[in-house]
Amino acid sequence: MKRSRFSEEQIIGILKEHEAGVPVAELCRKHRVSDASVYKWKAKFGGMDVSEARRLRALGDENAKLKRMLADAMLDNVALKDLPGKEVVTPAARRSAVAHLMERHEMSERRACKTIGCCRMTVRYRSIRPQDEALRERMVALARERRRFGYRRLHVLLKREGHAVNHKKLFRLYREERLAVRRRGGRKRAIGTRAPIRLPLAPGERWSLDFVSDQFTDGRRFRILAVVDDCSRQNLALIADTSLSGTRVARELERLIARHGKPTMIVSDNGSEFTSNAILAWADKTHIEWHYIAPGKPTQNAFIESFNGRLRDELLNETLFSSLHHARAMLARWQADYNTTRPHSALGWSTPSAFAATFHPQRAPTLRLSNGSAPTPVAQPANELSKTAGSELTTG
Incomplete structure (x- = not known):
C-alpha cells in the first residue's frame, strides 16, 4: 500500500x-x-x-x-x-x-x-552413536531363526556368542529393526487369589504329564505326550503318535524310568488315559504316587501347561507336519534345543540341562519332613479321584 x-x-x-x-x-x-x-x-x-x-x-x-x-x-x-x-x-x-x-x-x-x-x-543435532552393524545383523539372524524369541532371550544368546551389549541398548536396536514378537490372542482368564504351587527340591522328585494335539497337512490329527521334570524344567519325553492309550503311556514311562530314574510323584489331569486301569495298575506296581489335579483346574499343573504353551508357540504353530515321521524328527530336534540351548527365564536364563547338572546326587534333599511324613501334594486332588491307585483297582 x-x-x-x-x-x-x-x-x-x-x-x-x-x-x-x-x-x-x-x-x-x-x-x-x-x-x-x-x-x-x-x-x-x-x-x-x-x-x-x-x-x-x-x-x-x-x-x-x-x-x-x-x-x-x-x-x-x-x-x-x-x-x-x-x-x-x-x-x-x-x-x-x-x-x-x-x-x-x-x-x-x-x-x-x-x-x-x-x-x-x-x-x-547429529548423532555420533555407532551403527553396530555386526550386532544388528546377528540379532536379526537369530530373530529370524527363532521367531518366537523376545529380546531377553536373544540377549542371552548374543552374550553366549561374545557380544558385550547392554540389554537396554539391545532393546533399542530390537525396536528399530521392528522385531517385536506378535502376540497371539488367548482366552480370557479369571483373576483371583491363587495359592502358589510347591516347588520340588531336586530333579527327579516330581514329573508332570499332559497331552498336546495337532494335525498333519492332510487334516489327520495326532497327539503328543509331554513329560517335564518340575524342578529342572527338563523335557524328558515328547512321544508323538496317532493314538496313545494308557498301556502305551505306562510303557513309555517305564523307558523314562530306566533312563532317568524313578520319580517320587507324577502329576497329571483326569484324562481317560491317565485314569485307565493300565495306569492304575502300573502306579500300584511301581509304588509311585500319582496325583490327579482337580477337574477344570489346569493351573494346578502349571509346569506342564507352561511347557505346552512354549511348545505350541515355538514349534507347532510355526511348522507344517507332513507325516508322523516328520513330526517325530522335528519334536526330537526341538526337545534337544529346549534342554541344551534355549535359555529359561525361571532358571536365571540358564538351560534346563545346565541347571540339572548343578545338583549333586548325594546331596540332593529329600521330600520327607522331619517327622517322617510326606509333604502336602502340589494341589488338592479331585473328590472322585482322591483314592489311591490300589483302592481304585480294588473297587474295579
Missing part, C-alpha cells in the same frame, strides 16, 4: 481549514492535492480530532496484525495436517517433520520448529 505524504495530523488540519470556510479549490492549490483527495479525507476523517485519528490508526494496525496472525495460523494448521504419520514425539520424528515443512510448505527452520513445538537444537 502506497504511503501518503500527509500524516493524520496534517490531514485533519487541512479539513479544519475547509470547515473554517476556505474553498476546496483554494485548499487544493495551497497544498498541491486534488479535490478527490480532499473529499476522500473528508469522508474518512471528517469531524475527528487528532487523538481520534491516532486511535483509528492504532485499530487499523492491530486489525492488520490479527489478519496476519490468522493467516499464519491457518497455514500452520494446513501444514500440520499434511505431516506424514500421526504422532511427532521422538527427536527423529521431529527432525523429519521439520524437514517436511521446510520442503513442502517453504517454511523457514525457525517457523517450522515453532509450528510443531520443537527446539531448533534438536533439529540441528
Whole structure:
C-alpha cells in the first residue's frame, strides 16, 4: 500500500481549514492535492480530532496484525495436517517433520520448529552413536531363526556368542529393526487369589504329564505326550503318535524310568488315559504316587501347561507336519534345543540341562519332613479321584 505524504495530523488540519470556510479549490492549490483527495479525507476523517485519528490508526494496525496472525495460523494448521504419520514425539520424528515443512510448505527452520513445538537444537543435532552393524545383523539372524524369541532371550544368546551389549541398548536396536514378537490372542482368564504351587527340591522328585494335539497337512490329527521334570524344567519325553492309550503311556514311562530314574510323584489331569486301569495298575506296581489335579483346574499343573504353551508357540504353530515321521524328527530336534540351548527365564536364563547338572546326587534333599511324613501334594486332588491307585483297582 502506497504511503501518503500527509500524516493524520496534517490531514485533519487541512479539513479544519475547509470547515473554517476556505474553498476546496483554494485548499487544493495551497497544498498541491486534488479535490478527490480532499473529499476522500473528508469522508474518512471528517469531524475527528487528532487523538481520534491516532486511535483509528492504532485499530487499523492491530486489525492488520490479527489478519496476519490468522493467516499464519491457518497455514500452520494446513501444514500440520499434511505431516506424514500421526504422532511427532521422538527427536527423529521431529527432525523429519521439520524437514517436511521446510520442503513442502517453504517454511523457514525457525517457523517450522515453532509450528510443531520443537527446539531448533534438536533439529540441528547429529548423532555420533555407532551403527553396530555386526550386532544388528546377528540379532536379526537369530530373530529370524527363532521367531518366537523376545529380546531377553536373544540377549542371552548374543552374550553366549561374545557380544558385550547392554540389554537396554539391545532393546533399542530390537525396536528399530521392528522385531517385536506378535502376540497371539488367548482366552480370557479369571483373576483371583491363587495359592502358589510347591516347588520340588531336586530333579527327579516330581514329573508332570499332559497331552498336546495337532494335525498333519492332510487334516489327520495326532497327539503328543509331554513329560517335564518340575524342578529342572527338563523335557524328558515328547512321544508323538496317532493314538496313545494308557498301556502305551505306562510303557513309555517305564523307558523314562530306566533312563532317568524313578520319580517320587507324577502329576497329571483326569484324562481317560491317565485314569485307565493300565495306569492304575502300573502306579500300584511301581509304588509311585500319582496325583490327579482337580477337574477344570489346569493351573494346578502349571509346569506342564507352561511347557505346552512354549511348545505350541515355538514349534507347532510355526511348522507344517507332513507325516508322523516328520513330526517325530522335528519334536526330537526341538526337545534337544529346549534342554541344551534355549535359555529359561525361571532358571536365571540358564538351560534346563545346565541347571540339572548343578545338583549333586548325594546331596540332593529329600521330600520327607522331619517327622517322617510326606509333604502336602502340589494341589488338592479331585473328590472322585482322591483314592489311591490300589483302592481304585480294588473297587474295579
